[in-house]
Amino acid sequence: MIPKAMAYATVAVLAALFLSPFIALMPHAALAGVVIVYSLGLIQPAEFRDMLRVRRTEFIWAVIAMLGVMTLGTLQGILVAIIVSLVALGKVANPRVYVLGREPGTTKFRPRSPEHPNDEFEPGLLLVRLEGRCTRACWCSTCARCSTSNTPRSRCSSKPRLVAAPPASSCGWAPCSPKCSQS
Secondary structure: OHHHHHHHHHHHHHHHHHHHHHHHHOOOHHHHHHHHHHHHOOOOOHHHHHHHHHOOHHHHHHHHHHHHHHHHHHHHHHHHHHHHHHHHHHHHHHHHEEEEEEOOOOOOOEOOOOOOEEEOOOOOOOOEEEOOOEEEEEEEEHHHHHOOOOOOOOHOOOEEEEEEEOOOOOOOOOOHHHHHHHH
């Protein structure tokens, strides 16, 4: 049995082969009308509205791509969209990172700064705040020597390493790996 997709592709190829002499006789305006009618079905304003609600940056990229294609042509419009996306991704890929300290006597954490030299920092613990898209990460200080021997964790000479996981859609915190959740 032939899959539906293969049957549709075969019909399309046969139509292109045998009907192309007849299609070539059609006026360009008629062909443009056919393309426009089928293209209107591809534009879905609800999708743009959802994009704007969920992720504003991607909405801007989509609008720039659409306007670029409509004004400059297909390849040039896509090239403009790619360039704009790369410039925007450069900003997103390098978020600001702040080391946090605790205000003495409170539970308030704030970025380390010369204005607050008395902020408390716990030895062996590094608290950071990333400005930008939500990501998940945890510090994992397990090493092969400590986890396989009877060496106390306080005497472990290995430095903590950052174990990062891809961003979660819900931006929730979770153990990055089984090793981190056990330590």
